[in-house]
Amino acid sequence: MLWVDKYRPKSLDKVVVHEDIAQNLKKLVTEQDCPHLLFYGPSGSGKKTLIVALLKQIYGASAEKVKVENRAWKIDAGSRTLDLELTILSSTNHVELTPSDAGFQDRYIVQEIIKEMAKNRPIDTKGKKGYKVLVLNEVDKLSREAQHSLRRTMEKYSSSCRLILCCNSSSKVTEAIKSRCLNVRINAPSKEEIVKVLEFIAKKESLQLPQGFAARIAEKSNRSLRRAILSLETCRVQNYPFTDNQVISPMDWEEYVAEIATDMMREQSPKSLFQVRGKVYELLVNCIPPEVIMKRLLHELLKKLDSELKLEVCHWAAYYEHRMRLGQKAIFHIEAFVAKFMSIYKNFLISTFG
Amino acid sequence: MEFDIPLPEELELLEANSYYPEEEDDYLNFEEAPYPYDEEKEEEERVAQKELHVQQPDSPEINGIKRPRSLMSDPIVNLDEVSPASEKRSKIGDNRVEMEDEDWLRPSPVKEVVHAVEEEEEVIPPETIFSRYASEIDGECFPITAPDGGERVYAKFCRALGDEEVKKLDVKAKSNGLIKDPISVLLQQSEKEAFNKALQTSSEDQNETITAETPVMHEKLWVDKYSPSSFTELLSDEQTNREVLLWLKQWDASVFGSEIRSTTDEVLSALKRHSTTSHRQKSDSAFTRKNQFSRWSKGSSTYPKNSDVSNSNPTDNHDMWNKKSKLTGSPEQKILLLCGAPGLGKTTLAHVAAKHCGYRVVEINASDERSAAAIETKILDVVQMNSVTADSRPKCLVIDEIDGALGDGKGAVDVILKMVLAERKHATGKENINNGKTSSKKERRTAPLSRPVICICNDLYAPALRPLRQIAKVHIFVQPTVSRVVNRLKYICNMEGMKTRSVGLSALAEYTECDIRSCLNTLQFLNKKNETLNVIDIGSQVVGRKDMSKSLFDIWKEIFNKRKMKRERSNDASGSEAKKFDFLHTLVSSRGDYDLIFDGIHENILRLHYHDPMMDKTVSCLDCLGASDLLHRYIMRTQQMPLYVYFSSLVIPIHRRVAQIQRPTIEWPKSYHRCRTLMVEKQESLRSWYHKIPPYIGRHLSIKSFVEDSASPLLHILSPPTLRPVASHLLSERQKDQLAGLVMLMCSYSVTYKNAKPNPALSDLREDAASEATVLALDPHLFDFISFKGRQLKHHILTLAMKQVLVHEVEMQKILQASGGRSGILNNPEEVKKTNQELARKTIAASNECHRNPVTSKSPSVPVEKNATTSEAKSSDVKKASRTALNFFDRFRKSRKDYEDPEDVQKRATAKRDSRPLLFKFNEGFTNAVKRPVRMREFLL
Structure with a gap:
């Protein structure tokens, strides 16, 4: 169990x-x-x-x-x-x-x-x-x-x-x-609460849980308690005793979204948009809700963006997510967001670097 | 059968015309063609033709051919072109013709009249040799090689021939190819003839003129009046025409073939020998000749299409010939499927070609009953009459508008399919028969197709036609060129005495997209109103556009394709834009299928090569698509169907942004639906998996967030890298625990490894195992959920040996659980516990068992809490136990002491329990049955 x-x-x-x-x-x-x-x-x-x-x-x-x-x-x-x-x-x-x-x-x-x-x-x-x-x-x-x-x-x-x-x-x-x-x-548990739960479990399982490690798991868990506990167990299975800098294996789909974000930053063209579309389809096929994809994508993009673009990109993400929830075919709207981002980013690149 | 005098004349002229190209090519030196009277007769003929036009409605069909109209199109031009050559030619062979002429002229008219409707072979006694040979290729004209010279002549046969001497003469002259009469004799002869004819026509004229002037004649639709009656008059694409004809010709072997060949085998071979040599000589000139053909046919000359076929690709023809002599089978594809926009002449082509090849056309169209049974009997009637009776030609079935009524049309399609497939089976069955005659009876039941069947449809991609498409020979009609249509229109207008300018006509043709039917109807309408065709306001003046519903592919093509509009551009750019706007709007809205249209746009838009450096165009296009999606959802939700009209306007901005001149490659929108079906599939697999998981775990899982939250870690946990595949007694204590835990986990989540076929999608996942014959894969394919295309999985995957160990352990555990559950019901918990403990000792994994057994928690002597969770478990367990111990009647009892101290209750419960050492408890599952504790002795009594 x-x-x-x-x-x-x-x-x-x-x-x-x-x-x-x-x-x-x-x-x-x-x-x-x-x-x-x-x-x-x-x-x-x-x-x-x-x-x-x-x-x-x-x-x-x-x-x-x-x-x-x-x-x-x-x-x-x-x-x-x-x-x-x-x-x-x-x-x-x-x-x-x-x-x-x-x-x-x-x-x-x-x-x-x-x-x-x-x-x-x-x-x-x-x-x-x-x-x-x-x-x-x-x-x-x-x-x-x-x-x-x-x-x-x-x-x-x-x-x-x-x-x-x-x-x-x-x-x-x-x-x-x-x-x-x-x-x-029921709000998502705060990180402190998650750490508390993790420590409780570690005590029950009589594991040595370094303080920093629990915090890192909590950090990575997106404030989802289920996910935090699962990743704790994963870490336990993969490597025990815990070390402070142990790798917490990420979710595969999140890495995939990160790949998409990298693609978007690298090339802005209809062709690359087409490739992105294929990947988004893959995500959708694997039962990942489109809202989650959108959110994660924005998250990944914001990590890499200049601060002056962040506001605009967030605005458009919200705009397209709204439309997505109104509509039926999520792929249209996700793709529209990707295109919009590409357009914004390319404009930005040209205006900055000439 | 009545004969009009001018008609044969025309036929003859037609024949005369028809020889020109051939003779020009082949016989410039051998002057032989009898055209002496051509020049003289021209005048007369023109008169005759005029009259004929009036008469024609009366007798549009004579002997089943509508030939005469064709040559009227432009005989003079033709004659002019050829006349110098023909004059020279006519000198030779004159007298011979005349002599021979006399011989058989006398009987022939009588005979011909009698047999007018008969097969051509039977019509002409003396020429049988030639005619037989010809009929193998064609019903009406045939190549002939003179035995001495080796030159080839094309002689023409007509079912209507025989009533006119000149005609016979003509044929004879041609077929012999040796006209030795001097021109003067010939001239005299022809003059005489012309005179006779003039007399006849004038007498005929008087009768005819009366009818000709009645207004009723004008009421005849031009479309019918001028519909092409012979093969060469067809406006449709040359290539298609020829291929259709070729296909029909391939039936000859099975339909006409046998009796013909039986008589003329040696003649045939001799002739073939000759013709091959001559063909070989001529093959170099084939190309130039081909060009001429097109010119000729454009000028609506009546060129014998047989020579057309045979000359343009002589080798093909011979191959076919050889093949046919070997097997009397019909062509490989039994069905011909013609498809194309309305008004391009599909039906006309089918009719003309079939008649041309000597078939009688039986048409089934949308107005007939089209249930499967009705169609079947009809087809059987038509198609399975193998013997050609004396007075009727073999039939050819034309099923018009097969896509029209889908429900009914499907019946027809099914019947045809059945017959064709029966044929196939028969073919394969024949081989079987050689071995054993068992299968022969079966095939009799559905008889094979033995007559050509031509199906006509507008939309090739209609769903009902899908099966037919695979087995039929498909020809897609393309629009004829505007100039061709205009030529024809102009000619008809001249005939009708309507004044038009070619600019107007071409505008009209363009407007109707070369739909000649609608052109003619429009013209007739205008003529009736005494209006002239006006180029500028063609849109308003013309009666109306037909409601074009194009196939989806055409619509997408229109959207992505920008037409070069040179003329209109130069006139006024804004006007053409507006027109395009209108055009697209009507196009899309008449189709209707908005959802699919937008899917198609979405699918294909990114593959276009439009210039978009800043992605602005893409963004706005995708915004349009998004808007269409919102609109669609809104309409579906609120059921406001009138809002659908706004869909078509969403297409226009997309067109404006991305339309390109080069042709796009358009694909059917599959990916969205693929994605959806795959997603549903995976959700289903998840759901069925959840059902297998015991509910106290399964209820907390949700399909929505499984992959998001749990899939990857779960798989990590399921395949720990530290586990080694060794015998269980070699494992350390900790590893044993680990293994036990894993097995329990797999059991509780009902995950196991199973032999799976090496799935290509999976094979790259399990890199080492894939090579082996047996691949063990997780039973719910959980790895599918975290595998993405183009991404390497980082999950550790257990070795095959380890998996096998796990499978074994899991199976064992499952059996244990099942037996444990059963024993729990049957007898006391102590025993269960004991066995459980034993089993737990045997397999490392069973330690959890007691936890699954609520009863077990009752006796503290058993190490329930070994892993049964927390410290507070004990108290809660006791409480739970006291509750579950209560039966239905206990409830009432308990309600009395409801406000007692819980400690008290607990104490009493333990006391009660101690008093009866054995307890029967309903242990697992769910029941509404009355439950109460029973003593052991009650059983023993």
């Missing part, structure tokens, strides 16, 4: 990084009145861990007994019946799913499941009616229709079912939903 999983806090009490949030959640649950919740924050910050711990807090150990199944729904949608299939993860008291997997028919899934949960609501040990929890992942990818259908059902069935929504950015969640939930922002 990876350290990431091994040292994942199982209950709210043991949460290290977002301790204050965990305590608040615990208070919420123990008062027996849990509102709908919306967790949002960057990946690797611990949303999922918190949710799982919260579920355990509510339902006890039975929340840990989960099963995965492929469920098929027959949905009567007006004139036709739809056959939808989705993987869901469930325990006796909760259901967890990613409705955006159903594509544009996600709203049927949302409605159907909520109704189903409301239908057979559990009876609490005390004899009074309890509630079930529905965990929806990647809510920001839900279509607008699904979100709209969600907001009414949330109210209608709120006596029997609570929603826990989880997403990376709350900007794509409609205001209506946001206002019906308790919004919980």
